[in-house]
Structure formats: C-alpha cells, structure tokens
Amino acid sequence: MADSAQAQKLVYLVTGGCGFLGEHVVRMLLQREPRLHEIRVFDLHLGPWLEDLKTGPVQVTAIQGDVTQAQEVTAAVAGAHVVIHTAGLVDVFGRASPKTIHEVNVQGTQNVIEACVQTGTQFLVYTSSMEVVGPNTKGHPFYRGNEDTPYEAIHKHPYPRSKALAERLVLEANGRKVRGGLPLVTCALRPTGIYGEGHQIMRDFYRQGLRLGGRLFRAVPASVEHGRVYVGNVAWMHVLVAREMKQRAALMGGQVYFCYDASPYKSYEDFNMEFLGPCGLRLVGTRPLLPYWLLVLLAALNALLQWLLRPLLLYAPLLNPYTLAVANTTFTVSTNKAQRHFGYEPLFSWEDSRTRTILWVKATEGSAQ
Ligand SMILES: NC(=O)C1=CN([C@@H]2O[C@H](COP(=O)(O)OP(=O)(O)OC[C@H]3O[C@@H](n4cnc5c(N)ncnc54)[C@H](O)[C@@H]3O)[C@@H](O)[C@H]2O)C=CC1
Ligand SMILES: CC(C)[C@@H](O)CC[C@@H](C)[C@H]1CC[C@H]2[C@@H]3[C@H](O)CC4=CC(=O)CC[C@]4(C)[C@H]3CC[C@]12C
Secondary structure: OOOOOOOOOEEEEEEOOOOHHHHHHHHHHHHHOOOEEEEEEEEOOOOHHHHHHHHOOOEEEEEEOOOOOHHHHHHHHOOOOEEEEOOOOOOOOOOOOHHHHHHHHHHHHHHHHHHHHHHOOOEEEEEOOHHHOOOOOOOOOEEEEOOOOOOOOOOOOHHHHHHHHHHHHHHHHOOOEOOOOOEOEEEEEEEOEEEOOOOHHHHHHHHHHHHOOOEEEOOOOOOOOEOEEEHHHHHHHHHHHHHHOOOOHHHHOOEEEEEOOOOOOEOHHHHHHHHHOOOOOEEEOOOOOOOHHHHHHHHHHHHHHHHHHOOOOOOOOOOOHHHHHHHOOOEEEOOOHHHHHHOOOOOOOHHHHHHHHHHHHHHHHOOOO
C-alpha cells in the first residue's frame, strides 16, 4: 500500500505467525515494512522467539488464538489495516482428521473474511497453495505452467480440497463492502513446495538419512520435476502484495499469484540433496531402487498401519499413497504475473537461498560429515 501517507502507521495481523512461513513473514515485515506501527502475531501455538522481537520500535503483539473460533479472530482483526492469513493445517500425512482440516483451513478462513468485513479491515492476503491446482488425482503433469494454464484440478485429499475451497472464499470476498463502506481487497498467493530455515520435512529427511548411515534411497525418478520456492522469497511476496494492493486494487483484487524464484527445477529428492548433500548425506541410486508397484504397495501398507494403530498411537510416515503420487507427478511453474502486477522480484538468489538452508540444516543437528 504505497500511498502518500508514508508516515501512516499501520497495523498488520499475521495469522499462523509462528509457523514455518509465518515466522519469516513476521520477520520480513519488521525488516521491510517501514510504516508498521503494530504487528499482531496470531497463532494456536506461540513461539518463545516472539519475546525477542518486542525490543524494537514496532509493537509486537502475540495473540494465542484459534482461527476456528470466530470471536477470537474478530477480536484479533479489529483495528488492523492488513491481514496476512497463513494459518492452516498443512497435513498430507494423516495426522489430523478431514473434519479438522476443513474446520481450520476452510471455516477458519471464512472467519477471517467475516472478521475483516465486520471490523472494517480492507486488505486480506491469503496463503493458498500450488495444491489448489494440482497435481490432480489422474497424475497429469503441470509443466512450467502459469496462473492461466488450463489444468483439470481434481482433489480428493482433504488438504488440497480445503485449500481450494478456502482460496475460492477469499477470491469471492473481493469487493465485499466492509464496515465503513469501503471494498474488501483480497489476493491469494500460491507457493509451490516451500523450503528454507524451519522446514520440518527437510529436517525429517535429514534425520532419516542420519539414521540410515548417511544415506537416502531414491524413490522418485530424477525426471519428475517439482517446483520449489525459498521461504524468504515467499515471505517477501506476501509483504509486497500487502504493500501494493491498496494502490493497485483494481488490478490485484481477487487475483491469484504463484510464488516463484530462481530455485532450480529438480525432482523433490534431488532438490533436497542440494542441502542434504553438503550436510554429509548421499542419495543412493540413479533411479528408484524399488519398482513403482512395490512403492505403491508399501505406501498402502503404511496407510493401513496408520488406520490400525490410530487408537493406540499416531503413525504418520512420509510415504503414503498421497505423498507418493504427488512426488511422482511433475509440477513446475513458470510465470511473471507477480512481477507484472506488483513488481515482485525474488529478494534471495538461488545461491543465497541454498546457503541459508544448508546452514540451517547443519545447525539443526550438526553435520553428518
Ligand atoms: N509448507 C509448504 O510447502 C507450503 C505451505 N503452504 C501454506 O502456507 C501456510 C503456512 O504453512 P507452513 O508454514 O508450512 O505450516 P506450519 O504448520 O509451519 O504453520 C502453520 C501455522 O498455523 C498455525 N495454526 C494451525 N492451526 C491453527 C488454528 N486453528 N488457529 C490458529 N493458528 C493455527 C500453526 O500453529 C502454525 O504455526 C499454510 O496455509 C499452507 O497451506 C502453501 C504451499 C506450500
Ligand atoms: C517418500 C518419498 C516418496 C518422498 O519423495 C515423498 C516426498 C513427499 C513427502 C513430498 C513430495 C511433494 C511434497 C508436497 C509438495 O511440495 C506440495 C505441497 C504443498 C503444500 O501446500 C503443503 C506441502 C506439500 C503438500 C508438500 C508435502 C510433502 C510432499 C508430499
């Protein structure tokens, strides 16, 4: 919102502000949004690191709350100029029930929208996902696609379904009159697989490799490319959209934007090795060591075990029918819509993103070297 009132002191609310992406958004706002008066960090689980942010000139307000509780959301939104809604259950491993995923990701998003309308907050940025598009259940590749590329989006898994429903709510809310009579301006950002400092799945792969004597075993063909994007660039895109959407409401309102940077197109596993290799791990096999049908069988066995063990414990391995299917389907984006609409350029180069991620992985549990 680059307007003449540069001195205007703004109040931002970041839901999910203590999550992997959310923390980077909070820190990016503090570093690169000069008009901030207050940043409200709303999350079910508040991080201890928030206390360290309270020593600066910007008021940092930690709010422990649940997006499924409308009154808690309304109280947190009231008085905010901008809401960046990243909170969500990012679960493709069967940890949460489909009902809970829907309640958090869809009803929670509806609560945020209604809170903006009821309290007069005019700008809402929603963290959507590539999964709103695909990969679809037919395994159709999405190769170097953009926001306008035709693609048969078919969702059966609770997570992508919830993201698609929530994104539609956000885009349809664009233009609604908020309290005071001004129009609500909404945007949805679609990151591909986010990586970087704080990525728990990367940490899980690292730990798995350490347990296996410094080795990981290829399960996905190197030819299956997956788009990935550095968390710092995703955070930067959120900050930039929030800044520009007031001046460019007619152009940006109700739009979706893929999050992208210069991260290379590689298979999910080969991309992870860009970071895990320098930390001492080795990816065994130039092609999958097990035939696909056996991987399908093992994934199904994992799903069965999860169901059988659920009354006793949570068994949620990385390999399940959904993760195997997604990992084995090419999904890459090539677009410049964010650059054309609001001047986005990645803040972090591939080299910088890679170095930062490697340093983080090494710091998590020392190096395997
Ligand atoms: N991690 C990835 O590769 C991608 C993530 N996204 C989206 O980015 C957003 C953030 O994802 P991550 O940072 O990866 O996940 P995360 O799990 O690290 O962060 C989500 C945050 O939301 C909070 N949260 C969950 N349920 C809540 C509730 N009921 N009320 C309030 N807060 C709640 C969690 O405590 C957590 O801090 C999500 O909306 C996700 O769908 C989109 C594309 C890729
Ligand atoms: C066990 C092997 C088959 C291994 O390769 C499985 C990898 C698998 C855990 C990941 C492969 C693709 C990932 C997803 C993708 O990056 C898109 C996503 C978008 C989101 O909004 C949330 C995360 C995720 C679903 C991501 C999750 C992990 C993978 C399935």
